[in-house]
Amino acid sequence: MTTSFHPPHRTLMGPGPSDVSSRVLGALARPTIGHLDPLFLQLMDEIKDLLQFAFQTQNALTLPVSAPGSAGMEACFVNLVSPGDTVIVCQNGVFGGRMKENVERCGGSAIMVADNWGEPVNLEKVEAAFDANPDTAILAFVHAETSTGVQSDAAALCALATRHGALSIVDAVTSLGGIEVAVDKWGVDAMYSGTQKCLSCIPGISPVTFGERAVERINKRQHRVQSWFLDMQLVMGYWGGTGKRAYHHTAPVNNLYALHEALIMLQEEGLGAAQARHLRNHRALVAGLEAMGLAMAVSERYRLPQLNSVLIPEGVDDAALRSALLNEFDLEIGAGLGSLAGKTWRIGLMGFASNERNVAYCLCALEAILHRQGAPITSGVALPAARSVFDDG
């Protein structure tokens, strides 16, 4: 007989999922009600409002897709890309490659604009790609690359797309709730995110938002959307603002309780305060890491406060260190991904997990294990360096 699973209490400082607060877990476990219950429909309306707040948009088509972020990505592509469309895809990490896959599976052709992993999307290259492909229908890029910890200039990229008559699809999986995301101000046409990063909700849901131009594109499609589950015209019938709710699929009721609570926590704190908290904890972590003698992998100008890529010092056993953190400290940090595997660690400070306790705990644990492995680090200075950042506010 299989027995019940009782997970340990990890501290989640990898690339997500991040620590989920007991308040969100409490909401998650409330009694399930029907997905067509009038009270649930009210909850859905509140979630829409809260997501509009988080995305900083008035977009009517703003809702949580009932599946993880990669389904949210797919929802944007299958609804907006038609066979034969040209899509410029910026790739400066893992997730640009996934966008290319999506474009091709929709029958579109992807023009790739490649940048080094660890650097942001280069605007000049994108401009050149538009000049070379004037019929481009869509520009797709990742705002916050989870695989490298790099932030790209979403406002400038969206403006560039609009200037060239293209729609923008923006991956905000790791940015939403951690750094500024301003859909309306930036003129984003479609954006998707995830719940398990800076919203500090459980994994499994993907908030999306589509602007007016995107909705118009969807309504004028000649080809049926290839996914029934992700077809926004059908999903809108259930989530849509007015009139009778049409059954499409059974909503993940309890997950939406959790998302509602996580978004309320964000609203209570305020977007600006949440961003400032992410930045302060990031600065403290970096101060500690650098005092210890470690180096960051990403230039200060482009660093994401919520995802810190650190170069692994020579001679350090990457896997053994992460195992020791997990087994001795119940602390998860992320491995490097793709071309950065074995070269970097990714230390997340996302949402609820972005707090002073976690910064201090991570620095102490890292220092202890690096010291034991004989790495060339300076002991006893990381915590005071982090502390001084906190004390400065």
Add this chain to the structure above:
Amino acid sequence: MTTSFHPPHRTLMGPGPSDVSSRVLGALARPTIGHLDPLFLQLMDEIKDLLQFAFQTQNALTLPVSAPGSAGMEACFVNLVSPGDTVIVCQNGVFGGRMKENVERCGGSAIMVADNWGEPVNLEKVEAAFDANPDTAILAFVHAETSTGVQSDAAALCALATRHGALSIVDAVTSLGGIEVAVDKWGVDAMYSGTQKCLSCIPGISPVTFGERAVERINKRQHRVQSWFLDMQLVMGYWGGTGKRAYHHTAPVNNLYALHEALIMLQEEGLGAAQARHLRNHRALVAGLEAMGLAMAVSERYRLPQLNSVLIPEGVDDAALRSALLNEFDLEIGAGLGSLAGKTWRIGLMGFASNERNVAYCLCALEAILHRQGAPITSGVALPAARSVFDDG
């Protein structure tokens, strides 16, 4: 400011979600750990084993899709249907129509075999469709039609498909855990289910299983699977049995805690005992309803014990009655769907919700409101009739 959502404690006797036990809700709310944590990978292995038990299969490719049942349906179709394929789709309710949508969106052509809503799939008609379409690649049908409460003969239909060299895709959303489901014995090639029906888990996850012939078909595909998120060759890299787990998407960690616990409860009870419980509570409910003077919508031979379609007596206000049940009794029953809207109620006795208390509570509440509406029913006899079924075992 939006405030936290505290749902009432409903009794869920609609077509799903069904009541979730406190044991499963407790598991759901355990601390989130990483989706690549070694302990989580062990949990995934256990879930695979438990799903193999529930599906009664040795299929290696048995796993929970990280999205609701309609995504599980889509996972079966996008992986098995290639452009140009002929698929025979049996329709005797809402969900056959959804299968047709899926076939067409995959570029296949759907040969529809229609039966009256409220009747099972007719084997002779399917045989005739095969004779008329000898190149048919796939037969798709719904084992337990949630929209009508009818059971079709899955064993015979799968045998028919095999005899004609076609694969079978079977919708077991409402059957799994409530009536016999025997994937290997029946020779099912692909099956999907949902967690929110007779498994009594929260909604949002879809168990699927693919047999050897289906996996072979997937491996020989000439066209890339149109969905990246649901591409089983990629999903297998994460859920696959052997070697290193490749990151595909972030698994819905907490939902899988809940599914694991729900499946353990099924294992503890035993499949046979769970089926017998569903049958006994169904008989008691029917005895009570009929004693009251109500009539079932489906012939006894085809009735699903977990979903009871009841004819609405003339003169009864459908919507008012269901509202009264919800508002005065916190009791949810389902409305008729599609061509049965306004003609039937659907009373679920699924999973954890299939118990003596719910049978009695539903009968009493229905009787009280029908009596108040002046419906021609007999009062005071429903509960004793149900009681006598329980007493007989």
